[in-house]
Amino acid sequence: MTQSTAIGSDLGDRSGLAGDAVRRIMHIASAIRHYQDVEVGELGLTPAAARALHELDPDRPLPARDLAEQLRCDRSNVTALVDKLEQAGLVERRVDPADRRQKTLVVTDAGRRMRERVHRVMSDSRLLAGLSTDELATLRELVWKVSDGGCPEECGPE
Template identity: 80%
Template sequence: MAHVTAALRHRQDAAFSELGLTPAVARALHELDPDRPLPARDLAERLGCDRSNVTALVDKLEQAGLVERRTDPVDRRQKTLVVTGKGRGVRHRVTDVMSDSRLLAGLTDRELGTLRDLVWKVSDDGCPEPCEPG
């Protein structure tokens, strides 16, 4: 499982690099909803990191033209993060990268089912055998 995880991470990191993003910056962009501005403190909570780290991530997103800091119309003391038009396109590509399943493309349906069942079996979710999709 560690090998599969490392292979997935390597592919994602390479794809993020092609987009000009680090994995951390890509994940931050992915966590932002293009239709709902978000305070930086909420992004820090979603990412499970310190607000000072989010400031550096947002600086990079802003420098790339993917995010803008704007004053919250409800609470003018607070800044919100707004995904730009360019950011929407890049975010869509980041989402594609994060959901890319080409690593599993060589498996048959039966093999995918077996893999799914085995992953459920070793996870804490306790999916009954055989695991039902969905």
Template identity: 75%
Template structure:
């Protein structure tokens, strides 16, 4: 499991670096909905981190031209995060990288089902249908 996770992180990290992002900035961009501005405090909640960390992430995204801070029209004291046009394209690519399953491409459908069932079994003691709990 650790080897699989490390391999996946390495592949994602390499792809994110090609986009000029770190894994943390990629995840932050991924969490932003291009059609709904979001306050930075809400992004911090989604990422499960301190607001000061989000400030640094947003600074990097803003410097790259992927995100803008804008005044919230409903509450002018608050800034919201808006994904730019360039940010939308990069975010789409980040989403592709995060869902890339090439690491598992060599497995048959039966092997994939077995892997899924085993991961479910060790992760929470249960498994989805048609998992055989025995």
């Protein structure tokens, strides 16, 4: 199928082009999510637990309520995620030395190692293997341009 057949006969139809691009992006996102979910499962984590671990900074303990904000979910959901991470020995709850009424989440040494493995899974680029370096640079620039227009502040480079 040619590109013009894939996107319709009227290449000048901006709305049609944009709609096709959005559908393709959603398809790619779904495929990436599928691969990530499978590989995260092989690490013994749920996708939600992996995302929570990925969000934690090993060098900066964080209260669970702040993790809930980062994940954009209810604190009760974070409690269950942290319970799983703690049972796996990846995170510990510790009293915050600055405010003894509060507990913070500390990534353990095992958690640091697992977090690096999760980061590799979340950075898997197998779907982009067929692109040249120039094409990858162009794709990154276009994706950055689009995402910068609609992403919250935390969407910047890591």
